[in-house]
Amino acid sequence: MGILQNLLFTICIALRCVTSAVGLIHVTGYVGSIVNVSCSYDEGYESYEKYLCKNDCGDSDVLITTSESWKNKYRINDDKTARIFTTTISDLHSEDAGKYWCGVTRSGKDIYTEVELKLVPDSCCGTVTTVQSYEGYSESVSCPYDSQYQNNLKYICRGNRPSKCLQQALITSNNRENGRFSLNDEKMSRKFTVTISSLTQSDSGSYLCGIQRNSELDVLSAIELKVKEWCCVKSTKVTGTAGHPLTLQCPYPSQNQDNRKFLCKGDHRNSCRDMVMSESRLALRDDIYSSSFSVMFTKLEEADAGTYWCGSDSQWRVGNYTKIQLSVVFQQHTSTVPSTMEIPGKTTTHKKTTTQNRPNKDAGQYVVYAVPAVLLLLICVLVVAVYQCKHQKVKDGKAVMNRNAENEEGLEEVTAGAENNIYGNEEVVRYKQQSACNNYDDVGEDEPDYENFTTSEEVYCNENFHRR
Structure with missing residues (x-):
């Protein structure tokens, strides 16, 4: 009889525990991430101990209590003002899925709230919306939502991991401007729009539009953004000579055949200056048959060096464009x-x-000053040469006159001496005359023996000489 009473008492306690459970909380988390389990309690229990347990909530099933706020991978926080205590479970694995109990300790019987934890892979999503744009453009991404979420927090993040999206949000509906990003929530049409300005190719990638929910997973939608290079930009280098004409060739897409063509100058196309409209030295000629136009500089100047863009669309929409780097040299x-x-x-x-x-x-100053200097130098050299020439002639004339005078004086002395010695040295004279005679008669023969000659022989010799 006693055993039956104990059994009935145990069943009664179990039934009372079950019936004391307040509702059922569904919680879903991502594998490898964290999840928050929040449970509310009634007024008057603020100072009571709270805990989270699993399975049958035996002593070994209690995971954490408010008396020990951090244990292993569990943390608990009691917000007594809001009368909600929240348990955070980190590093989730598949075996963490299942049934949990939020408990409030009290005498006699505890208050329990059942929690069902579900785990899903940390990825999104089955459907992906692709958006294409071009660098330098601004692009808007639309994220629709249900009417029940009109007042929920909206955000957008980069990547495809839902568990970290809100923490890494680029912009939220609470802060609608953030650098190149802006958010506009259109509640009437039930969508929010995120605009990204000044796109670059590095902006390409996966994005998630998110709507925050409290105890359930956030509502997410996936977007794949592809930012292409400002289409078909061809870079080329051209060198021209200052003072000479130069022609630049610019192809364009056939769909821009009827558009106005232009050539602008500047390091970036967004801030370049239309040269054809501002420079009369430039002439543009369009050849629709070859889908290209040419721009000619009638006379290239040093200041013309720089970066040019061949354009065929004033809105700079996608098309075939040419970037030209022009260098100017001198002839x-x-x-x-x-x-x-x-x-x-x-x-x-x-x-x-x-x-x-x-x-x-x-250059003009060099010619003006250099040429007269050369002429002056040549004139000076010519004057010096003429002066030296005249001076030399005068000097040579005086020298000739002096030599003539000396010769005349010497001749007179020789003549006078000959007259004085002609009779005193007859034999010597005859000897000399004979030698002269022999020199003319027997050139190259041995010299004869010399004897004293008489006057008649000397005369005969002279006669023979004169006959020859």
């Missing part, structure tokens, strides 16, 4: 300078050819 010219090389007995003139770069500045 080279050749000058011939004569040079003289002196060789003994001969003077040779050579032509020396030099090539110089055309100066950028002060």
Whole structure:
């Protein structure tokens, strides 16, 4: 009889525990992430101990209590003002799924709230919306939602991990401006729109539109954004000569055949200046048959160097565009300078050819000052040469006159001496005359023996000489 009473008492306690459970809370978490289990309690139980347990809530099934706020991967926090205590479970695994109990300790019987935890993979989503745009553009992404979520928090994040999306949100409906991102919630049409300005190719990737929910997973939708290069930009380098004409070739897509064509200058297309409209030196010619146009500089200037863009659409929509890097150089010219090389007995003139770069500045001053200096130098050299020539002639004339005078004086002395000695040295004279005679008669023969000759023999010899 006692055993039956104990059994009935145990069943009664079990029934009372079950009936004391308040509702059922469904919680869903992502594998590998964290989940919050929040349970409310009635007024008057603020100071009571709260806990989270699993299975039958035996002593070994209690996971954490408010008297020990952190245990293993569980944390608990009691908000006594809101009368809600929340247990956070981190590092979720598949075996963490199942039934839990939120408990409030009290004498006699505890108050329990049943919790059903469900785990899903940390990824999203089955359907992905693709949005394409181009670098430099602004693009808007629309995220629809149900009417029941009009007042819920909206946000957008990058990536495809729902568990971290809200924590890594780029912008939310509570803060509608953040750098290049802006959010507009259109509650009447039940969608919120996120606009991204000044797109770059690095903005390409996966995004998640999110709507926050309290105890359930947030409502998410996946978007794949593809930012392409501002289409078909061809870069080329061109070099022109200052003072000469230059023509630039610019192809364009066939669909832009009827559009106005232009050439603008600037490091970036968004801030370049239309050169055809502002420069009269430029002439544009469109060839619709080759889907290209040409721009000619009638006279290239140094300031024309820089970056140019060939355009065929004033809105800079997608198309074939050409980026041109123009360099300006100066024309080279050749000058011939004569040079003289002196060789003994001969003077040779050579032509020396030099090539110089055309100066950028002060070229006129160089010509004005350099040419008169050369002429002045040549004139000075010519005057000195003429002066030396005249001086030399005068000097040579005086020298000739002096030599003539000396010769005349010497001749007179010789004549006078000959007259004085002609009789005293007859034999010597005859000897000399005979030698002269022999020199004319027997050139190359042995010299004869010399004897004293008489006057008649000397005369005969002279006669023979004169006959010859």
